Amino acid sequence: MPLMAGSPITRMSEAETFAAGMPVEIGNIERELKKLWDQGGGVMTRASLINLAVYSEEAGSLTANTQIVSRITEDHACRALVIAADPSAADENVQAWISAHCHISRAGVKQVCSEQLSFSLTGSFAKLLPNIVFSHLDSDLPFYLWWQGNFHDPMDPQLWTWVDRLIFDSQGWEDFDAQMRLVESAQEEAKQRVVLCDLNWTRLVQLRLALAQFFDHRATQEQLAEIERVEIAFAAGHRSTAVLLAGWLGAQLGWASGDAGNKTTFPFSDCAGDPITVALQETKGEAISRCSIFCGASEFRVARPTGGRLLETSVQFEGKERMHQLLPAGNNDPVSLMSEELMRGGSHRVYLRAVQAVRDLL
Secondary structure, three states, X not given: OOXXXXXXHHOOOOOOOEOOEEEEOHHHHHHHHHHHHHOOOOOEEEOOOEEEEEEEOOOOHHHHHHHHHHHHOOOOOXXXXXXXXXXXXXXXXXXXXXXXXXXXXXXXXXXXXXXXXXXXXXXXXXXXXXXXXXXXXXXXXXXXXXXXXXXXXXXXXXXXXXXXXXXXXXXXXXXXXXXXXXXXXXXXXXXXXXXXXXXXXXXXHHHXXXXXXXXXXXXXXXXXXXXXXXXEEEOOOOHHHHHHXXXXXXXXXXXXXXXOOOOOEEEEEXXXXXXXXXXXXXXXXXXXXXXXXXXXXXXXXXXXXXXXXXXXXXXXXXXXXXXXXXXEOOOOOHHHHHHHHHOOOOXXXXXXXXXXXXXXXX
């Protein structure tokens, strides 16, 4: 159903205000945006490199996501579409707001600004999501869709034909396989053009880099064939993050998964058929507070103290520390994860291989 200017469902009280910006009629959004820039008097410079839509069905998400987008646009200029939906609401309504996130340029003269269009969709009007998106994309810029929460069955095929990168966080999924099947169906609808970007994978970037650097030297590369056990300590709610880390190790090193085992211990075998055990332990602390790889008498360890901003990497041989190094740890908040993801390109093939290696365990 198209959104028509002047429709009663788009009209709003002049006195109504919202933290996401100035209320507008949906049919007048582009005209009101032009007025917004005209009022800048040449001090505001509009900038946009991508279209970024943020979709959520959580209460209060418009305010929360507006704050997140404001911080993201400090480094990533975009046209942001922040959409809050409540499909189960008894009332049926569509509301819209416009605003701009402005940051002083490095020269310290002009304000570089990103537009934000905010929408509230309730009741059956939540189904208008594709209309909202298609009507307000900025020219031919890439379209990134950040979907917060669970996907719904069936997936709307109309939406995915426009999406270049689909961003989600599998950390909160209760049924990984069911959700991943929906994501894959979206890919099929879009003829595989959609790149899958899992923030649960992004959460592991610095940890994976720290583990990989252990084996940069030829002397340690030989020990890859001697891995016997991997231990991963994770915080409550981050078991899937730990399993993805195990999947990355398995996919990169060519391990084959064995029987499902249990939720905390599962077997692999290396290229020679020798057994490797991955053990998970839930502890208090960071999402992943420790990963230890045991190769014979050697232990390669990456640990992150609670609240620490650095990873502590070490190599121990027969209980004696042979190497100690501090590396960046990254942050686990939504702004940091999104900023990290927006700086990266490619098709995330390593992620897909990691998922395939442990899909039955997630």
